[in-house]
Amino acid sequence: MRSLVQFGCAVLLVGVVAFAFAGAAGKAAKMTPMKMETEVTVTMKQAMPMPGGKGKPGGPPPGPMTMTQTMWFKSASKSRMEMTMPMLGGAGGGKTVSITDGENMFIINDAQKSVQKMSKSSLMKVAKSMGFGPGAMDYSAMSDPKQVEAQLAKMGIKKTGAEKVGAEMCDVYKGKVGQGQMAMDMTMWLRQSDHLPAKSVGSNAMTDVVSQLKKVEKNPPMPDSLFVVPAGYEVKEEGDLGIVIAKAQGKAQQTACLSNMKNLALAIRMYAADHNRKLPDYKKWEQEIKAYVKNPEVLKCAAAKSKGPHYRLNSKCQGEEKAIDGAGTIMLFECDEKGKPVYRHDGTINLAFADGHCKAFGKGGITPGMWTPQAGD
Numbered sequence: 001m002r003s004l005v006q007f008g009c010a011v012l013l014v015g016v017v018a019f020a021f022a023g024a025a026g027k028a029a030k031m032t033p034m035k036m037e038t039e040v041t042v043t044m045k046q047a048m049p050m051p052g053g054k055g056k057p058g059g060p061p062p063g064p065m066t067m068t069q070t071m072w073f074k075s076a077s078k079s080r081m082e083m084t085m086p087m088l089g090g091a092g093g094g095k096t097v098s099i100t101d102g103e104n105m106f107i108i109n110d111a112q113k114s115v116q117k118m119s120k121s122s123l124m125k126v127a128k129s130m131g132f133g134p135g136a137m138d139y140s141a142m143s144d145p146k147q148v149e150a151q152l153a154k155m156g157i158k159k160t161g162a163e164k165v166g167a168e169m170c171d172v173y174k175g176k177v178g179q180g181q182m183a184m185d186m187t188m189w190l191r192q193s194d195h196l197p198a199k200s201v202g203s204n205a206m207t208d209v210v211s212q213l214k215k216v217e218k219n220p221p222m223p224d225s226l227f228v229v230p231a232g233y234e235v236k237e238e239g240d241l242g243i244v245i246a247k248a249q250g251k252a253q254q255t256a257c258l259s260n261m262k263n264l265a266l267a268i269r270m271y272a273a274d275h276n277r278k279l280p281d282y283k284k285w286e287q288e289i290k291a292y293v294k295n296p297e298v299l300k301c302a303a304a305k306s307k308g309p310h311y312r313l314n315s316k317c318q319g320e321e322k323a324i325d326g327a328g329t330i331m332l333f334e335c336d337e338k339g340k341p342v343y344r345h346d347g348t349i350n351l352a353f354a355d356g357h358c359k360a361f362g363k364g365g366i367t368p369g370m371w372t373p374q375a376g377d
Helices: 002-028 120-129 145-154 238-273
Strands: 034-044 065-075 078-084 095-100 104-109 114-119 157-165 168-177 184-191 197-203 207-218 234-236 311-313 330-334 348-353 358-362
Touching: 114 120, 145 157, 145 168, 157 184, 168 197, 238 311, 238 330, 238 348, 238 358
Parallel strands: 114 234
Antiparallel strands: 034 065, 034 207, 065 078, 078 095, 095 104, 104 114, 157 168, 168 184, 184 197, 197 207, 311 330, 330 348, 348 358
């Protein structure tokens, strides 16, 4: 599940932002009741475990995963989103349902007959935790193109031109949104006729997300039952969800950190292969492996509070030929600004071993012998 966090965050980002943005577009169109169908394709750039065994760690990433979003907007205070993700399966068939009443969002879990409640202010906090500015989720003022442009500018997205998407002429907006592991290069095509998002493309080192508007119906039949919490469902207050989101973000950061260490361990082993199987100097290892590191960002952990260093080479391994084969020898560890081991991931520390594999350990899981190089251990 740890490797699914990046995918989950991408889905959350697409769902919440698209829901809010389309709702704003409805307000811009004087809230003409409408139904929208959108297709979202998520492509992971690294392997992750999926139901059925696809995308196992160490293998190639799975192919593009497609989901559908259906959104209903009855008024400024009544809206509904259904997102179907067949690849996740489960009792609900991979379907999630959210409704809003103008002040709150209710995420419905039919399998458990429960509802998670999030207020508008809580959604703002979620957006901020993902790295978006305070105005990123505030779409209430978007009533004309100039206000659309001003709100997108707050998110770091600026108008760059105009072009057609299908038969619709669209304004094109580009920019980078979010920060850390959730940062994405974003391009959006907004229809000039009604400001609806005809298409959006987001990309970062982990994920590509493409959203395409497929169908819009104006004034379709909308029974009130679509916009109310089902009778008998337990409503859980937003505090629980805030904790879940914080933990999910923490797991995403730890996953990215493990990926960083795996890349660094590979670079160190490549260095050793070119230097008579000897590891670099622990005081200047970052400089010595520079030629083997494609992206210097792997030297940074998103969960770290200090500027760095975030990782340190085990001093007992430097220059040791026998250390290069040590499956049980710690080669690289997470550190604080003083170079001491630090448990920054919910009480765990990520370690890279001399044979290249990486793993998280709790405070009681590391033994003194793991710091001493052993040949072929």
